[in-house]
Amino acid sequence: MNSISQTKQSKNNFLHRGEPWVWASGAALAFILVMIVLLLGVVVANGLPAFWPKDLIEARLKDGSRVLGEIHRREINGDGVATVQFKVGNRDLLGLDFKWLSQPEIISESRPVDAVVLERREYGNFFGYLQKTDGAKAVFTDAAGRIKEIALIDIIRSYRPNRMNLLDKTGLYATRLVELLWDEPRESNTEGGLFPAIFGTVLMIFLMSILSFPLGVIAGIYLREYAKPGILVTMVRIAVNNLAGIPSIVYGIFGLGFFIYGMGGAIDQLFFPQNLPTPTFGTGGILWASLTLGLLTVPVVIVSTEEALGAIPKGIREASLACGATRYQTLTRLLLPMASPGILTGFILAMARAAGEVAPLMITGVVKLAPTMPIDTSFPFFHLDRKFMHLGFHIYDIGFQSPNVEATKPMVYVTTLLLLLIVVLMTGTAIHLRNTMKKRYTLTDV
């Protein structure tokens, strides 16, 4: 009897203490973490190995022909036959970079030590054998024995992967990663580096922050501290909250109509009439794109500023005023520093969202290949009217607009990884700043 009442009690306790809810929230967190790790894992696993120099394999086929290339994948196809995917390169000779062979057709696979990989300015990689060099040209043969002359200036890099040891390969791998970060793209973005896109993304986030953060904070301060509460303020508040839910493409269209045609057009009329009808500011550019994304972030900053100011105890304001401070002094010396962690939290969320937006950029100034950078060494150094490249758009462009989908796949993953890294880096900095502020101004610190 005693034990029965005890079990009953412990069961009650289990429910009362809220154990199931603790478990459920733990499970939800675990689920989210697993998803994130999975996403990162897929991106890293598909992106990074693509830059590792693979060995060249020469396959002899039953029909007597030979195929030279890198093995990318082995699969069992629908009919139960083992198949091998070769990257055969030589787009100028063969048309397609990739080729599927069925395993039974292959008599033997070998790694010829003399096989050369050429990274070229055009037509992708060349796999073959060097015959002779002749001044500014070199003569190669491919696996089938066809002769190909290639000008030396068209060759970016050549190496013999089958002769390289681990150290050589690591060196080449590192060089390629550096190239990815610092070089211009080649071959309609499928090869080469990502520097202009990285630069454009960072500059755009930076401009957007400079433009939207002060605006949002000031608007939030006004709404909370100075505006007389009433119907108008309530309506503004509701409107601001709803702004955060508007699809980003709508912001893009607004940016196009208001910033580009409206403001840009007016600027052109006033300051650059000599160039018309060619627009200077009246066309998409990094300034307008940043302003458009700024609009997207402002509501979140306003709301978080208001909330953070509202969360400060009344006693702090009263004490400050009782000490003879003006409202402005109270604001700058106490309220804003104390509210800054909350404001920054909102801003971090908004920034991360804006960094990943692509749709509004597509109509306000992003391009697949920008001939010039928005900042360069020619006067006046800042050319914010210029079009720019962006990693998010780059993903869309090479992933879905490129004719050579198979060849660009690693690039899509790597671009994704870079975009994620940039967002993490920028929000990481902001989070660090916030934590410093929190430590300094929190009310509960000991």
Added chain:
Amino acid sequence: MTKRISTISEIANPIVEIKGLNLFYGDSQALFDVSFNIPRQMVTALIGPSGCGKSTLIRCLNRMNDLINGLRTEGSIKIDGIEVLDPELDVIAHRYRVGMVFQKSNPFPKSIYENVIFGLRIAGIKDKSVLDEAVEQSLKRAAIWEEVKERLHKSAMGLSGGQMQRLCIARAIAVNPEIILMDEPCSALDPRATAAIEDLIRELRSEYTIIIVTHNMQQAARVSDYTAYMYLGKLVEYDLTGKIFTAPSHRETEDYISGRFG
């Protein structure tokens, strides 16, 4: 220095003169025709049941009520002959003369040092030696110097409740006000901290005029020279503390003090 305690009718040269004060929160009236004079450099206690308007009254003296929307006043409050309710009054300068300590201690999330000199800093004083001097003086007068002198640049948030309240007192006296308003300064403190603050109030009396709101009858009896009893927004009785606690002239006052009511 011993004080000359006179009878109520003889308050010579009062520092605060309140005449016919009516106060409205929107449509509801919170103070009804309150008139009395508060003597200089003495402790005056305001007592009365909860909601009778004690806080409302002392917050008029440093214009803290300005923060409240829809608040309206009639009548006159003069401090040293200057009309406090005048809309043209320089409120900032006025608040330097009338400091305040709140019921709930409210130190700023800054160092102890910065807390004490907050008023001086916003007044534009930058001279380090002046500030250092003010910190030491104020903390000593607030009887907390010994406890915190080693950690002046540590956060004030690490202090105990009683220490925080004394720090708030130090902050209020750092700008050298003439009057210090205290709204239930001990209500959140234990008896020892309360005793420390009561000692402090008696100490400060030689230099400042103190107006203190309290629910603790013993405290009012211990620290104050004069006591005002309020009920439902009206001033019922105002006299020497000794007289109020021994021979009040109103029945209600006697009931409240003896705990039969309130």
